[in-house]
Amino acid sequence: xxxxxxxxxxxxxxxxxxxxxxxxxxxxxxxxxxxxxxxxxxxxxxxxxxxxxxxxxxxxxxxxxxxxxxxxxxxxx
Amino acid sequence: xxxxxxxxxxxxxxxxxxxxxxxxxxxxxxxxxxxxxxxxxxxxxxxxxxxxxxxxxxxxxxxxxxxxxxxxxxxxx
Numbered sequence: 001x002x003x004x005x006x007x008x009x010x011x012x013x014x015x016x017x018x019x020x021x022x023x024x025x026x027x028x029x030x031x032x033x034x035x036x037x038x039x040x041x042x043x044x045x046x047x048x049x050x051x052x053x054x055x056x057x058x059x060x061x062x063x064x065x066x067x068x069x070x071x072x073x074x075x076x077x
Numbered sequence: 078x079x080x081x082x083x084x085x086x087x088x089x090x091x092x093x094x095x096x097x098x099x100x101x102x103x104x105x106x107x108x109x110x111x112x113x114x115x116x117x118x119x120x121x122x123x124x125x126x127x128x129x130x131x132x133x134x135x136x137x138x139x140x141x142x143x144x145x146x147x148x149x150x151x152x153x154x
Contacts, residue, residue, distance in 0.1 A: 004101065020135045024081065024102045058097045064143045 002059040003029055007045045009036045013069035014054040021056060021066070030056075035075050046072060079136040080106055084122045086113045090146035091131040098133060098143070107133070112152050123149060 006021055008014030021030060033041050035053065045055070049063040052071045056064045083098055085091030098107060110118050112130065122132070126140040129148045133141045 016139065017141060020137075020139050020141060023137070024106075024135060029101075058101060060097075060100070062093065062097050064094060064097060065145075066141045066143060068142075 003031050004059055005048075005057040006030050006032045006054065007035055007041075007050050007057070008032070008054040009070055009075045010034055011053070011069040013067050017054040017066045017069075042072070042076060080108050081136055082125075082134040083107050083109045083131065084112055084118075084127050084134070085109070085131040086147055086152045087111055088130070088146040090144050094131040094143045094146075119149070119153060 004025065006018060008018055018032060022032075033045070035042050035045060048057050048061070050057070050065075050072060051063075052065055053069050053075060054066045056066060058064065081102065083095060085095055095109060099109075110122070112119050112122060125134050125138070127134070127142075127149060128140075129142055130146050130152060131143045133143060135141065
């Protein structure tokens with residue numbers, strides 16, 4: 001299975017969801033991207049369909065928005 | 078690991094998320110509950126913190142609301 005990508009921005013909702021996702025699918029199956037630190041990946045996330053964080057891109061390219069931490073507009077500041 | 082519970086109500090967003098979740102965490106690790114068919118489980122879902130469907134209850138009791146299909150008010154009709 002190729003990896004999922006978990007996009008977040010460091011908010012409390014994000015961190016909680018990150019722990020849940022890692023626990024559910026395994027740390028080796030998910031790449032975690034912190035858009036606050038890796039700001040050059042914001043465009044990549046938007047192209048993948050991410051509207052808010054935290055969000056998980058599945059290996060087949062679907063986007064799962066998990067709870068609601070912040071909109072991409074907030075992430076971009 | 079104890080099972081996660083995936084609550085949904087048959088909406089297209091729910092079915093899509095169900096397939097993603099089963100693919101990510103494995104069909105044996107998640108119990109799928111269709112609240113439209115199992116209406117007596119609506120109270121159980123609400124007590125677990127489900128505000129909208131689809132939603133996943135993790136083994137440690139956290140609620141992950143995935144995308145947005147329908148509010149619990151809609152599910153209750």
